[in-house]
Amino acid sequence: MAAYDWLFGALGLKDWCEKDASGGPMTMAQLLAKSGKDGGGGEGAPVSFWDTPFPSLDTLNESCSSVARTRDMTTWVENLFLSVKDPLKVVLDPISQPLSWALDGSLWLFQTVPWFIVIPLLLLAVWGASRSWKLVGFVAISFLFLSFIDHYVPAIQTLSIIFVCTGFSVLLGVPIGILMSRSDRFQRVSLPVLDMLQTLPTFVYLIPLIFLFSVTESKLYGIAIILYAIVPVIRLTDLGIRLVDQDVIEAADAFGMTDKQKLFGVQIPLAMPNIMAGVNQTIMMSLAMVVIASLVSAPGLGVLVLRGIRNLELGVGLVSGFGIVLLAILLDRVTKASLGRINTAQKD
Amino acid sequence: MSKEPKVSIRGLYKIFGDDPQAMLPHVHSGMGKPELLEKYNHVLGLQDINVDMQAGEITVIMGLSGSGKSTLIRHLNRLIEPTSGEVIVDGENVLDYDEEQLRNLRRNKMSMVFQKFALLPHRTVLQNAGMSRLVRGEDEASAESHGRPWLQRVGLDGYEDHYPHQLSGGMQQRVGIARALASDSDIMLMDEAFSALDPLIRTDMQDLLLELQKELQKTIVFITHDLDEALKLADHLVILKDGYVVQQGEPQHILLNPNDPYIEDFVSDINRARVLRVRSVMSPLNGETEFSGVVDANDNLEKLIELSEGDTSHNFKVQKDGEDVGILHMKDLVRALVPTRAAEKGAVR
Ligand SMILES: Nc1ncnc2c1ncn2[C@@H]1O[C@H](COP(=O)(O)OP(=O)(O)O)[C@@H](O)[C@H]1O
Numbered sequence: 001m002a003a004y005d006w007l008f009g010a011l012g013l014k015d016w017c018e019k020d021a022s023g024g025p026m027t028m029a030q031l032l033a034k035s036g037k038d039g040g041g042g043e044g045a046p047v048s049f050w051d052t053p054f055p056s057l058d059t060l061n062e063s064c065s066s067v068a069r070t071r072d073m074t075t076w077v078e079n080l081f082l083s084v085k086d087p088l089k090v091v092l093d094p095i096s097q098p099l100s101w102a103l104d105g106s107l108w109l110f111q112t113v114p115w116f117i118v119i120p121l122l123l124l125a126v127w128g129a130s131r132s133w134k135l136v137g138f139v140a141i142s143f144l145f146l147s148f149i150d151h152y153v154p155a156i157q158t159l160s161i162i163f164v165c166t167g168f169s170v171l172l173g174v175p176i177g178i179l180m181s182r183s184d185r186f187q188r189v190s191l192p193v194l195d196m197l198q199t200l201p202t203f204v205y206l207i208p209l210i211f212l213f214s215v216t217e218s219k220l221y222g223i224a225i226i227l228y229a230i231v232p233v234i235r236l237t238d239l240g241i242r243l244v245d246q247d248v249i250e251a252a253d254a255f256g257m258t259d260k261q262k263l264f265g266v267q268i269p270l271a272m273p274n275i276m277a278g279v280n281q282t283i284m285m286s287l288a289m290v291v292i293a294s295l296v297s298a299p300g301l302g303v304l305v306l307r308g309i310r311n312l313e314l315g316v317g318l319v320s321g322f323g324i325v326l327l328a329i330l331l332d333r334v335t336k337a338s339l340g341r342i343n344t345a346q347k348d
Numbered sequence: 349m350s351k352e353p354k355v356s357i358r359g360l361y362k363i364f365g366d367d368p369q370a371m372l373p374h375v376h377s378g379m380g381k382p383e384l385l386e387k388y389n390h391v392l393g394l395q396d397i398n399v400d401m402q403a404g405e406i407t408v409i410m411g412l413s414g415s416g417k418s419t420l421i422r423h424l425n426r427l428i429e430p431t432s433g434e435v436i437v438d439g440e441n442v443l444d445y446d447e448e449q450l451r452n453l454r455r456n457k458m459s460m461v462f463q464k465f466a467l468l469p470h471r472t473v474l475q476n477a478g479m480s481r482l483v484r485g486e487d488e489a490s491a492e493s494h495g496r497p498w499l500q501r502v503g504l505d506g507y508e509d510h511y512p513h514q515l516s517g518g519m520q521q522r523v524g525i526a527r528a529l530a531s532d533s534d535i536m537l538m539d540e541a542f543s544a545l546d547p548l549i550r551t552d553m554q555d556l557l558l559e560l561q562k563e564l565q566k567t568i569v570f571i572t573h574d575l576d577e578a579l580k581l582a583d584h585l586v587i588l589k590d591g592y593v594v595q596q597g598e599p600q601h602i603l604l605n606p607n608d609p610y611i612e613d614f615v616s617d618i619n620r621a622r623v624l625r626v627r628s629v630m631s632p633l634n635g636e637t638e639f640s641g642v643v644d645a646n647d648n649l650e651k652l653i654e655l656s657e658g659d660t661s662h663n664f665k666v667q668k669d670g671e672d673v674g675i676l677h678m679k680d681l682v683r684a685l686v687p688t689r690a691a692e693k694g695a696v697r
């Protein structure tokens with residue numbers, strides 16, 4: 001005697017319910033309830049009004065075994081996902097392969113080239129981007145410190161992953177942002193997707209990715225990072241192009257520029273400060289994600305943080321965490337400095 | 349005038365809103381701007397505009413803000429599409445042009461100067477000046493060699509490598525003018541080109557424009573909301589109000605014969621003695637031989653008042669290019685200084 005027997009009685013569905021009376025295997029909750037009640041024999045006792053359970057799938061199933069249980073539903077979702085997985089993989093695998101190559105290649109490169117070449121090269125890049133000796137000095141001290149405490153390899157791994165993922169984000173994100181700025185319809189469709197990518201807890205989209213790609217492939221974490229970090233560069237490219245002074249656009253039209261001349265000669269250059277602000281955020285978000293991605297085998301400082309949590313090695317976790325903070329500050333300062341250079345070059 | 353106008357606007361209508369075509373019948377049957385906005389939520393931008401612009405002349409379009417001046421000038425190079433009508437440039441209807449022809453028109457035949465300058469902020473002054481050349485597909489060297497002389501011509505020697513934001517407003521607009529001139533187009537569109545400038549600089553720029561025009565003889569369409577500026581520059585003056593042409597013609601003539609209270613209001617505030625010219629108030633030769641002096645047809649009345657020391661009994665012989673063309677009675681001059689009401693027009697003439 002279950003709570004909703006009367007409902008199926010009233011609807012005249014008793015026959016349909018009993019047709020398949022054997023039922024599936026019991027759920028854990030049913031088993032527990034059964035073992036508790038066996039001695040009592042209170043099966044037939046009427047359910048008091050106050051205890052009426054919500055008519056959920058599992059409750060209804062007690063009254064009528066033809067109704068599916070929640071467990072059946074999750075299995076169904078799983079099967080659905082598994083059935084689209086293979087065709088999806090056929091498509092996604094080849095397109096995402098370059099990402100694996102790039103990640104592996106860059107990791108290999110950064111780790112093969114000796115430290116006394118990599119560090120000067122990095123410093124040179126910092127100088128090129130920022131033209132600031134102070135910043136170069138700061139980066140030099142930070143890196144020498146990290147290397148001194150034997151965190152050079154994980155730090156350089158983390159950096160390498162960030163470089164590659166940011167590169168891909170810009171390569172994909174800028175064109176998407178341009179398309180969004182040119183079509184209100186495309187913008188309307190894309191904005192909810194971008195909102196979703198930004199609000200979904202990162203663990204949630206790791207789940208389907210793990211099923212789609214094997215954990216040994218680097219593109220697994222690459223895709224997770226890019227999905228998360230690409231959003232700001234898309235948004236700010238779109239925004240930047242839409243914010244370009246309409247008077248200048250009108251002048252470009254009045255002098256007979258083609259759409260292409262306008263895009264490359266006016267819109268992108270004038271949107272550059274915004275695009276670079278997007279790149280800066282993309283880099284910071286890649287850094288945040290590369291730590292989480294160590295759960296799915298991304299190498300780098302995140303692995304040490306994870307080890308700190310798993311083995312309760314407080315010191316390891318804290319020191320590598322500090323390393324991450326240091327990297328974050330470095331990356332932020334350098335990109336902001338180069339952004340500042342663009343801004344002064346073209347304020348109006 | 350027998351010669352073909354360079355630009356001719358015929359029966360041009362522009363209605364802003366969701367369904368402009370459906371509004372045309374209402375406008376044709378006489379519905380005005382406020383009513384159309386209230387009843388149908390459409391903005392009547394322009395109605396039945398007919399203007400001929402002669403080659404080598406400055407046509408000034410004047411009106412208060414919101415009267416449709418910017419809308420009108422943007423129809424000439426089709427930055428705005430009309431609801432109905434024709435825009436004929438050198439005998440061809442611009443509205444029949446396809447994208448390619450339109451681009452050629454904008455690249456080669458018409459250039460534009462903007463109120464807010466609209467220079468490319470990430471390009472140097474020289475690159476801005478040569479912009480039209482780059483747009484046409486010529487190389488940097490050609491763009492620079494065409495931009496540089498025009499920068500010199502507008503007085504910006506030595507600023508070639510500056511960026512626009514490093515220059516004052518007046519200098520930026522000089523770049524804007526150099527940019528338009530460097531395209532060698534016959535027609536120059538100027539939308540309130542001097543309105544954003546300080547009064548003194550504005551006067552300089554007007555003088556510069558007149559000086560350039562004497563030499564280049566372009567067909568210029570100049571927009572302004574300032575009557576003094578209009579009278580100084582115009583060969584042909586078109587006065588717009590709520591999207592229609594209230595009056596158009598020779599500026600002196602409009603000044604002496606305003607046909608609408610709207611224009612009287614405009615006209616009542618200006619210094620007529622400085623703006624009116626002898627040719628506009630003189631009488632035909634009538635055999636008289638007694639003159640207090642000889643004046644030029646293009647002198648302004650202020651000069652005559654000075655010459656006659658305020659004595660209204662004098663008569664002057666008027667000459668143009670050395671030939672006698674009329675007589676100026678000081679009495680007529682004084683009468684012309686009082687603004688005419690539209691109702692009593694004809695009384696003075
Ligand atoms: N895109 C538009 N949509 C609706 N109304 C417009 C649009 N552009 C201009 N208008 C209206 O048309 C009229 C003329 O505007 P405009 O040509 O800019 O005037 P002006 O240049 O003389 O100040 C104004 O009432 C303005 O509100």
Ligand SMILES: [Mg+2]
Nearest residue numbers: 417418419540
């Ligand atoms: Mg305007």
